[in-house]
Amino acid sequence: MTIHVAMFCAVVLLVGTQSFAAPFKPYTSCGYDFCNLGNPDKLNVHIVAHTHDDVGWLKTIDQYYYGSRSEIRHRGVQYIIDSVIQALLENPDRRYIYVEMAFFWRWWNQQSDDMHNTVRQLVNEGRLEFISGGWSMHDEGATHYNSIIDQHSLGAEFLRDQFGDCARPKIGWQIDPFGHSREVASLFAQMGFDGLFFGRADYQDIAKRNMTKTMEMIWKGSVNLNRQGWLFTGILPHGYDAPDSFCFDILCTDAPIMDDARLYDYNVPERVQAFINVAHNEAISYTTNHIIMTFGSDFHDQNANEKFKNLDKLIKYVNAQQENGSNVNVFYSTPSCYLYALNKANKQWTSKTDDFFPYATHSHGFWTGYFTSRATFKGYERYSNNILQVTRQLNAFSQSNRRNTIFYLSEAMGVAQHHDAISGTERQHVANDYVQRLSYGIDRTVDVINDAYNKLLLKEGQTLPVARQFLCSLSNISECLPIEGQDRFTLTLWNPTIHPVTIHPHVPVTREYLIRDPMGNLVSAEYLPISDMTKTIPGRISTAQNQYIFKALLPALGYNTYYFEARTDEQGNVHKQVTMTQNEMCILQNEHLRVEFDDQGNLQQIINLEKNLTLPFTSQGFYWYSSFPSNSSEGFQASGAYMFRPWNSHAQPVSSQRIINCTKTKIVQSAFIVFNEWATQQITLYPEALFVEIEWTLGPIPIDDGIGKEIIIRYDTNINSASKYYTDANGREVLERIRDYRPTWNYSSDEPISGNYYPINSRIWIRDNQSQLTVLTDRSEGGGSMHDGSIEIMLHRRILYTDGISLNEPLNETAYSKGLVVRGRHHLFVEPPTNSARMHRIGAQQLFMYPLTTYSLPDTSSYTNYSMSYRQTWSALSDTMPLNVHLLTFDQLSSEEYLVRLEHYFELNEDEIYSQPVTIDLQVLFVTMGTIVNMQELILSANLPLSDLHRLEWITNNGESSYVDMSKQGSLQETMITLHPMQIRTFQITIN
Template sequence: MWSAVVLVLCLAFGYGSANPACNPGKEGMLNVHLVCHTHDDVGWLKTVDQYFYGANNSIQQAGVQYILDSVVQSLKEDSSRKFIYVESAFFFRWWDEQTDEVKADVKSLVEKGQLEFIGGGWSMNDEAAAHYNAIIDQMTVGLRKLNDTFGEIARPTVAWQIDPFGHAREQASLFAQMGFNGLFFGRLDHDDKDTRIANKTMEMVWQASQDLGKAAWLFTGVLPNGYGPPPGFCFDVLCQDQPFMDDPRLHDYNVDQKVTDFVKAAEAQSAQYASNHIIMTMGEDFNYQSANRWYKNLDKLIRYVNARQENGSKVNVFYSTPSCYLESLHNSNLTWPTKSDDFFPYASGNHSYWTGYFTSRPALKRHVRSTNAFLQAVKQVSALLGLGVDPRVEHLKEVMGVLQHHDAVSGTAKQHVTDDYTLRLDQGVTQSFAAITEAYSKLHSDTSEDQATVFCPLLNVSSCAVSETSSSFLVTVYNPLAKPRDHIVRVPVPAGVAYKVTDYKGDAVTVQLVPLPESLLAMPGRSSNAKFDLAFVASAIPPLGFLQFHVQRSSSRRILAQQMSTVYVPKASQEIMVKGGNVAVEMDPDTSLLSGVGVITENGIKMNKVNQTFLWYAGVIGNNSAEEWRSSGAYIFRPNATAPFPITQKPTVKVVEGPVVNELHQTWRDWVSQVVILYPGQPLLTLQWLVGPIPISDGVGKEVVSRVIWSNVTTDKTFYTDSNGRETLKRVLDYRPTWQLRNHEPVAGNYYPVTARLLLDDGKDFKAAVLNDRAQGGTSLGDGHMELMVHRRLLHDDAFGVGESLNETAYGQGLVARGKHYIVHSDFATSECDFGCLHRTVGEDVLLPPIISFTPTTTTRHSWRESHTAKWSGTKASVPWNVHLLTLEPLGETTILVRLEHQYQANESSFSVPATVSLQDLLADWEIVSAQETTLAANLLKDDDQRYEWKVEGTENEQGGETERRENRIKPSLSSFSVTLNPMEIKTFILEEVWLLEPS
């Protein structure tokens, strides 16, 4: 056990948690920290289950259960040995199968510092396609479970992102806010790495936020060999390197040569790093299934290398961990370089830009994002209505944690693994439907079967059995935002039927029957009677609450005629302008493409010239034998030309108009179509695209993009993308801020991950943003250009491991993807909501759309209001408009986790000012009696967060900042429970000893 006295003294001096289990190395020596580890993908070539049990070994020889069995036994045999483990999803599956005796052994190994948890999230998440909301959740699941199982001594203090394909600045910021001292990773651009090696800047302090200062600083190190051992020193059963053969009588005796080779490797690595401590990763994918082979050889390596010190060698080698290595670097008291941008895009060679996976498997990416929205809602309802910790919801949290893995949401797993991921999502969501149904039932006086709540997961293709077949049904619209909102509800219904919709006050609601696009009706696999969407406005949906509507069929032909949309096909060369609220669009009569987006004012329409269309790049077909023959594939985007091909010269157009929504239906080909949507009262333009099945009969793989061009705008090669959905980063065409780019792929080398928004700003009076409903790759290849890749279907593998082409199919054809882009423009801004407000508010709406459910009913609309709660809110007061309720979930029967975030950056908007929230007002039916602020992952009290301070180049290096970091913290003795948030700040609280009041 660690010495409590040493721990207290170190904390008092601000050095973090000094660990007596660490070998400090020797003065005047090159100290080599051997880090024994395994990298266990939570699905990739095999499914999660197959990897754990070691099944399907014809694909890959890998069994995680054997790794943990073997490592624990080897650690018990020698107290000097160490091992680190990362993926909590696998560890706890193994842990749950162990005997009490084995669990006691593991706890002892953890206490002695032999077994150390690093990273600690449920998975090692992707950093391009993963949204910050889901990243925080999956880290919280893993870290809290480690804390609950082993206590504070097992809390990871080092992040370990060794395999993701590029690294996001926001990810580093989140790690810092979780209390991590450092981050190590393995992949960065090959030219960037060469530059850092030459300059000895492989380790740095990442200043990972424009707004949060030192709270987002994180020491970051690039590992020397990816995450494997130096050549010649892999001793796993999966490796071919020679073991130590140390019997002098053997003809193959090799100790002298092995030691010499290792010393040379250590000295060569030392020349690339700044201190006299270096880290060597001793492990690879699914290594240590027979841990004894590794440890037996590493024991010899340590003994024989260190024996040379008697002859003057300056190399000292020992077992270590990343946290021990980081402590040695911190104690060295060096001054470190800094970095303030990110590590995207990642290129492993001149023609291998890992920018294709930003878009790969768009349907899975959307499935993950929509499931995240549902998960937030079900956690909220469980907390607000007192369900406590529900195993069904806990299961969904773990499933979502798996899906954040860097071979899951990234779209880089084999097809059968992707199918397994999809099944896990479906099962998790289906189980959690019952939790919301149970919660809703608490609000209704009628407990009959009439209360059965039905969710329709196929609303994205306008399919729902309840609304299509029921003569009368209820629609419940839950708002997961902690502020009121309006929403256009769209309910799939059959043709030839009118409807009467009644709101909670008993008033009739204006409705419109909107014909579904022909391309949607013809979509492969769609089995639905719906030919229309019944559209109506749900106004002022309460925060963290719902509105319920009664919908009843009507046989009235007069009502049907009134509700039908006006539909027409424009004549040749006819000018088309469609208006909706204060926004108008016009189409070019010659091309049938969007040609203008404008705002309607008292003085007329201020129109901005813009063009939007779909194009496709042809993926390079190569044999992958050399860089110049690299194929475009699941990871790599490599078009065979800089200019994409048009889908067709002129799409067909249909106009749909009515009191609720106006639309333009565009069809380029039978595999590319789009609906341009204008909703009255919404200052944005919605583009609902449908792409697929992408044709491949010509033998050419295709990568489809939506391109928006603002014709009269000069943007000087500059554009902006978000980082994991939060802060934005400046991008400049063919440029990297910290190293000289030699771009051999002018398109792919300028693609970046767009998790939530792509923005343009001419620095004068023009600003525009395109927001997306899932992660995609995007760029700006010219003045005023905004390009997002929406779908890709390829016929060749790119030879980076997945072993199959990205050729997704469904129902015997190529996969169809459907999604939305949202365009906002600075001209849409008002005095109440400027452009920064617009794109942040729209982004919040896109992230957490209302959750819609249906209830077949025989109750008349007159008696419905007496037996049902048709309007409800779980909060006393809305949060300010610049605040987002990020998390509300139960941790126990009387314990709730709350995260509040300021969703604006400094100087981004008039809303970029401090905001104050009352925690007491968040919950209508609960009284908070105490609150504790924690770090971001809710596994450490904020007052116990003692992160390392680092000296950095170019600044004064005071050992201060702790007072600043502790400002505005809730103290349990305070009675106000008032929280103040500054721009981009997230604050996390555990609300203890809450109790339920009488329902209000």
């Protein structure tokens, strides 16, 4: 492991000086100008040569890059790129596309200047084209829009800096993700893409589209952004592989083109006729005289000469048949050139307004398990993103200009978005590698955090060193070893949102302390025992038995520091009144909410006191599905990392009895419910809170009975939801779901549970005319509503069989020789439907952009000495900001240049006040840094001025045009900007 980390460090250090170079001078003509549009009187077959290189899956990213661990698979990406470049140079007609910048960046950093110039020439001539251009081919079911934007921006910046405008991707290429999100289509449109192609869609959906010639469409990706969110979308004809019997690669066994008639096995006539038949059969499902054929697959082209040599022959001999009356015209092309040909065909296209979830390959094969698989990794990825955003902000506000150090975490996050990473569908050693990379990136950001706090904390005129800040990443299991036994320490909370927030930190301690706020006042805090469940989590080595809980009101886009000083004997050990009961009725109540439990630990009802709204619960707790075993046929499809298939449709409760411990103080009220030795939940209500927090802990899941188990939490109410429920798309817009229904085909299913599961990236709700129950999640999970009034969410999975999708390893996660323990949070809102959007929009943003806690051990003898030298509170803002505006990105590019993204995160018509357009002064955000002297608006991926964007125009079969006049977009009046619902605007600003 140590050698592996050192190797990774060396590779990343290389990019610190190379990845963010000055932009390469653009070529004068490129892109669509180089496209072959074929023959208008022929069936034009666009040959797209490609490779699909997973950024980790069965092997780690670097094992795949170098080609090591051949006993797993003999795959080496460095050889693929070497081979492709050489093959392209041998014939100027050849074309190739490449997608995954995580690999290409590694390869590029190892090349000579001569090779750099050679590749740039290939790019400028359109012979090598970068498609999508993200750091990885991101997943769509388990990702958050913040990280999707970041990873695409990282790849786009690399391409712009090294190759110029000719390398700007214009096409999305999501050929392998397991279902497709409408929000991704919208984001791609905002990145300036002209189209999107993918290889997977539900088998029933594909069957209908093939019959109705609707494999290509206009995807209306946003109900809020209208045409700015439209994207031409095509489903590829045979996944992303070559047509049957035409796979020309060392990994395939298909016959080559044997064209010397003097030799045995001459096969040109039959191979040519077979190809012509394939072309005609494919054309049946498409509407123009242009069709696309992919030639490539996973890690193809380690010997690209084999592919290109055979394709050269195939093109030659197929086209020669035109003299004999064939109408097939075949040539090398790219997805962008194919798209351009479709655009020039002047057709009208059907449209789509829903999404492509859930994805099924057969009647028992729903790919809905990965929505939850590897729940701890999904949670850690969110935590890592939180640190990344905070570090960027701290680096920018302190003007430390340490972007190259932050790159370590940016790069690791880009890798983590891969569709076999955050999805949880990788092998265990690969999952470990993803986490290790994030951990290393986090360790490096701590240097940046300290550099920033060294400037922000120290008062003017003071010269004392600032104590080093550190993270306690195991605080979620009440462990922070560096502060144990200390006489004094500080806790600093950075709020990354542009609005003040109130949180309640939990600080594990081994002794009692006095706590002082930034004004020097003693903080009212509760000193409460840590639960036995927490203390027995495998791997926890802390000796802390108790924790402090207190209220912290944090300034917008700033920090507070709290000073902990050990109590002396003279100060005594006086505790505030704490009421604790066991197995009695328990009522939690603040001024907004009342939560009632019976003496058996059953949640009875939640009452919204302000709205006089009572929501009864018929049940609430943990249940489990038995994973379907075996995997011998479609009828015996097993549950696995990708697929979820329960043995039956009835989930069993994890226990028949519960123990409830009720704790009430002035600062926190909670019901700790023990279901069994491996399943607990702590339901908490804080003063002034508008939501109920549920912290759930699950594991080790027992498997002694030989049965895999998939654990859900269920919230059963009397809401008359009429088969409808609502889930978010990647943390942004919300889509209506209807049980046992698909909007675009007559749906039938043999799987009533998994067929109704959808991704939940941040929220799910059910409602009727009176009530809405909304559940916010702290990570991506899967779930749905299996009957009216019910929400179920899958939290944890431990499975003993594989689902037969090449992983060949069951999802049986362990730690410290025991089954893995997972802990997470849900926030519950009970509101009238008309008021719910305000609650869940603001609540989800605050949960996602949670304040970051750092600690330090100051070398001061008392609080008085500390307060004389250090600034204990600070905010970047001098004025309040509208509640419907979010600072999505603040990243320092150079000493005076900054990247800023602002978003309006409400949808149209969901709130009377906050769904309105809002105008703000950007200068207000940066008043502490100086004056904005220049602003330029960019597209979402930040690699092109918005005014320079000219997307292709498409017409729907209703006569609607996708055209958007960009001359009217992005107009700036000094630093005032207006945001419309769901709009993200991206700026590069200069601050003097």
